[in-house]
Amino acid sequence: MLHQTGSARTLGLVRIGVFALWFWQVLSWDPAWYAELPRALFGWPSVLRRVMPEAWTAWLLDGAALAGLRALLLVGLGWSLLGLRPYRPIALATCALLTIQEQILAGFTYIDPARILPLYAAYALAAFRCSADGMSVASPAAGGRGARYGTPLLVVAVAFSFCYAFVGARRLAGTGGAVFFTDSLSHWMVVWSRQLPGPGLGVGDAVAQRPWLGAFANVAFAAVTLCEVLSPLCLVSRRFRRLWLAVIALFQLMASATMHIFFWQNFLLMFVFMTDINRLTRRVAVWRRRRARSRGPALARHRTADRRACDIRR
């Protein structure tokens, strides 16, 4: 099973990676620009639309409040990234603020699917106290092992796999798989490659100009969709997980080349949460230990030779 066991070091590395991703995203957010946009454009993408008083929303969308929110977030994300104590209250509060900030972004633009899964990952890592144990400034010696360190990773993997299953099932069943029998995919390639920044129009346009290539793309798209529907099986089958990773990674790269749609956050997190990352970090640790051991005698010989040279000189 995926994330059957874990270690404090692996969980710590993942925590650093996820919070660093968010730190970078918040750092590159320009709150002043959002304060300049017309207020009529904004709408809370949640129940806050009904619950939040107008005056509070107006206050929050002010330039100074947004800049304050960004500063608070950077402090909270830095704190969580380093695993400082008290970890859980600060990390949970940071996640709450992050949810507000993300809603502001989505309220002015749209709900970006590439930012939702990293948000779930941050929630899970904040919710478990043990996330602070490894690679932490507060407790650098902690090196516990066991299932409890794998649980936060498993929780994210479940959310990750089901979200992919939702995408596939909606495409397959929600509309009767109609997209596979039309030229919708070619249409998206032409339209999206012109609406998003990317590596050029060549690949998408080439597919749209050749019906046989469009038909092949539809067949490949159906295969990807089937893989997406079965995503939760990644949790229990290593073989399927490998196939899934190869198919979904290739699909993401192809979507980037043809439509300029690239969810880089999901692409990165996929290799963290949908792989047995603990096994990888364990192997790296073993390799480093062996390397240190093999270097050990050579280093000792070198030091002895140095000492002898000093003695002769004396």
Add this chain to the structure above:
Amino acid sequence: MRGILLYWTAIAAIGLAVRGQGWRHPWMIAEFAIYLLLLLALARQPALRRRWQRLQRRQQVIAGACFALLLLGQFMPDSRWLYPFVRWSMFAERQPSESPYYEYVVHRADGTTTTLLASGVPDAAALLERLHPLALDADAATRGLPTRAPEGLLADVLRAVAARHNRAHPGAAIDAIDVVRCTVPLHDFRGDASIDRALVRRVASR
């Protein structure tokens, strides 16, 4: 297993109440049946069951509630209610080949033109996504069709874009932004030149 069925039935009942008439669509029921099958397949795995039983009662309740929200989010008629438990639907709806998209052509004071995407405005791609329904509305208004967005919102946003750009690049200030309807003739597509472009509206920056 019985617990999973009960859990699924409860979520289905809430979804039914929320979604109302949308459930009449047989494909929606098929979609929800897929999720039930996936849940049952996972519940049969002893390793996963053991891991679940090892969780504290409180953790089980929180995990169950979060998963229920995840499922419910998928069935809400509007994705903008249960954030961050949103609807996951990508490339799912058939796209009629005649459906238009909109380009925003930026005219600078020095006589050069570019697109809004290439103008250097922060989060331009995300903003374009939000502008699409507004441009659709503006386009409908030119044909005397009813609109939903507040009057003038598209122009206000484009003026804000221009103001922002002009502050950052006073040497290449924006004079006007054209909203252009683009239709792709997919059956006879021969690259960019074959796209049918028509001016919908010109918004002056000042």
